[in-house]
Amino acid sequence: MRRLVSVALLIALVGLLIGCAGADPDLDQNTFAPEGDVARMQRDILIVWVLGPAAVIFVVMQALLIYAVIRFRRKKGQELPRQVHGNNRLEYAWTIAPAILLLMLIVPTVAGVIELGRDAADDALRVRVVGQQFSWTFQYPDLTDAEGKPLTVFGLPGEVGKPSTGRPAELHIPVDREIGVTLESVDVIHSFWVPKLAGKLDVVPGRTNSMWFNATKIGSYSGQCAEFCGFQHADMRLIVVAESEEDFEAWVADQLEGGGAARSGAGEPALVSYGE
Template sequence: MTRVALTLALTALGGCAGRPAALDPAGPQAARIAGFWSLLLAVSIAVSVLVLAVLLDALARRRGGSLPPPPAVDPRLERRLTFGVAAAVVLTAVLLLFLFVASLRTARALNALGEPDALTVEVTGHQWWWEVEYWDSAPARRVRTANEIHVPVGRPVLVKTRSADVIHSLWAPRLAGKKDLLPQHATSLWMQADRPGMFDGQCAEFCGHQHAHMRLTVVAEAPEAFQTWLAHQRTPAAEPTEPALLHGREVFLAGPCALCHTIAGTTAAARLGPDLTHLASRTTLAAGTLPNDLGALAAWLVDPQSVKPGVHMPPAALPPRDFQALVAYLGSLR
């Protein structure tokens, strides 16, 4: 009995995590979803209380351990029962219709955030990371990054989504609802942050071994700070001046890293893996699996399979001097 109680207590405590919190909305889309959830909860509680009251009343009327003999047919009692059943059916139909209309209004509101000055962001799901591209009519001004979506506070954002392999689902619970990312099929959702902060997101559709390690961060900042960040992301990687960093760049370009990754300002322009032009400016590595520091970066490069088994990235089998230079170079890409 103690084990059962402990299991139930741990299960209940597992739902008390502070982040991500769908019931602590930070934007209008998430607020509408949280409001509809609260409405469903209130109706469910009211119906449950009513049903339990009827059951308890029936139990209280039953005396002793056996049922009394059936009474003689009473037309008045029969009419009352018929009226009660009819009222219950009508009430159920009204409640279902009310919730149906409320759900339609909520769904319509989730797709009604668009404005002429909306920011457009294209998000592509990969196993197991997020490719993020800021669209611009001039291709040279487009920005490509990974695992972080920067947005200006108070501005609607149209997130166009697709998958490069299997079905994924983008979910930043404090900002918007879930949206499935489908191979060869475009989908989209609207989101908006009403206050600055860092909001957790996650793939919400099982997509393989490392589904649990496919996280992302939405960074909401003041419009001026966002424009500064965006302008910096458009710049190529800084030219290294220290000998160790120059050597690290040579190691990167001469090895297998350049076959999958891009570093703007160098000859590395592959798009199989995340863009590394400003890698060190991000908060995490490996789609939220590791903190972004030199120690975690070295651990990720030397044996990625020990961090995310099944990930499509080979280990960096390099001599110690080359490896240290590579880590230092990647850690300088701000």
């Protein structure tokens, strides 16, 4: 019975995660359908190193458990069983064997930490991300207008007491180019997360964190704040728009002509004085 449930669950899991049909592409945040190198690496580590082996161990352990309970249940008139107190060899075996298996996990852990923790490449597009309750602001320090003002995309701030409406702030990036992001917050802790492109990194006030990622396919990718940040945490969304290099440049030129500050949607920008 329980084995059936587990197997069914496993099949459901695999089926759903591979396909995940039916999700709105603007809202899809499936970490198993990555479109960036970072997210792909994270998914592969997860499946190959842990989820796969864990599934095997799970099935074996549950099977042993169910077998033990059924096989050794007390039968009528059965005598008391032999009193086994332990077995040192077994103990050493099931201490050392798992320890070795687990120590192997250090490889992807450390390698992954180093790769994801490295500085962004020199030719990466630099973006400064600022989190604010409950919106995002994106600034491209290297893309400046005639007066030297950097291109800045202001998100719409939420109004406390009302759920946010409209389209969230858009971060435009060129496809297949590395993006080097620095993260800052002006109020509380947020977390910058675009599941299909890269895992999250917290946006901590008083501290600048940095990460890199890329998109390997043209498209728009949904993301949202992943650290509980108060009233409208659920609505603190963003969209990454990955475009071809030409489209991106055209977009940049268009925005810079428009006064240096792009706005997504209507309304007042979140950080009026930001981006000097």
